[in-house]
Amino acid sequence: MQAIKTAIPDVVILEPKVFGDERGFFYESFNAQRFAELTGCQVDFVQDNHSKSAHGVLRGLHYQIEQAQGKLVRVVAGEVYDVAVDLRRSSPTFGKWVGVHLSADNKRQLWVPAGFAHGFVVLSDSAEFLYKTTDYYAPAHERCLMWNDPAVGVQWPIDFAPQLSAKDQVGRSLAEADLYA
Numbered sequence: 218m219q220a221i222k223t224a225i226p227d228v229v230i231l232e233p234k235v236f237g238d239e240r241g242f243f244y245e246s247f248n249a250q251r252f253a254e255l256t257g258c259q260v261d262f263v264q265d266n267h268s269k270s271a272h273g274v275l276r277g278l279h280y281q282i283e284q285a286q287g288k289l290v291r292v293v294a295g296e297v298y299d300v301a302v303d304l305r306r307s308s309p310t311f312g313k314w315v316g317v318h319l320s321a322d323n324k325r326q327l328w329v330p331a332g333f334a335h336g337f338v339v340l341s342d343s344a345e346f347l348y349k350t351t352d353y354y355a356p357a358h359e360r361c362l363m364w365n366d367p368a369v370g371v372q373w374p375i376d377f378a379p380q381l382s383a384k385d386q387v388g389r390s391l392a393e394a395d396l397y398a
């Protein structure tokens with residue numbers, strides 16, 4: 218597993234070492250010691266999530282204002298464009314975003330620490346999205362940052378209107394959103 222830096226120092230792409238042979242492939246999708254070495258974070262993941270979405274679905278941009286979740290995300294079928302937005306007021310990269318293509322083919326993962334809004338749009342016919350979180354789901358604390366706030370300016374690689382849940386259709390702008398310290 219190796220780490221690839223992004224424009225936001227705390228957000229790290231992890232690229233596993235894949236062992237291929239005539240049977241197929243093997244790779245360690247998570248190793249706590251290696252994760253800590255590569256991210257500098259000592260975390261305990263408490264929940265695994267798995268979602269499947271059709272082409273053009275955009276889930277996000279979500280965060281929990283209390284019980285903030287760090288997320289280690291990956292795609293095991295298809296391809297998504299995955300985005301993290303820094304919502305930490307005290308951060309030098311407050312309001313900045315990073316995006317990365319995650320796919321079953323590239324096997325890349327993205328570490329999104331607590332303090333960020335997170336989401337993705339599906340670029341393949343469908344995508345299966347797996348992720349670990351550092352705190353439990355807390356719906357009362359869930360918030361949604363609008364996916365297309367010009368003040369954030371995420372450059373989603375789509376030329377169509379994404380399919381959004383009712384909740385995601387009424388996301389807040391950065392100016393109105395609840396933020397972290």
Ligand SMILES: Cc1cn([C@H]2C[C@H](O)[C@@H](COP(=O)(O)OP(=O)(O)O[C@H]3O[C@H](C)C(=O)[C@H](O)[C@H]3O)O2)c(=O)[nH]c1=O
Nearest residue numbers: 266268276277278279280288335336337353354355382
């Ligand atoms: C997130 C979550 C949801 N649920 C239930 C609540 C709903 O009945 C159903 C679908 O929830 P929702 O529409 O919020 O799912 P997503 O739109 O995929 O939400 C996720 O979207 C982006 C990608 C994120 O980063 C978050 O992890 C998460 O907010 O699953 C649970 O039971 N536990 C959970 O941890």
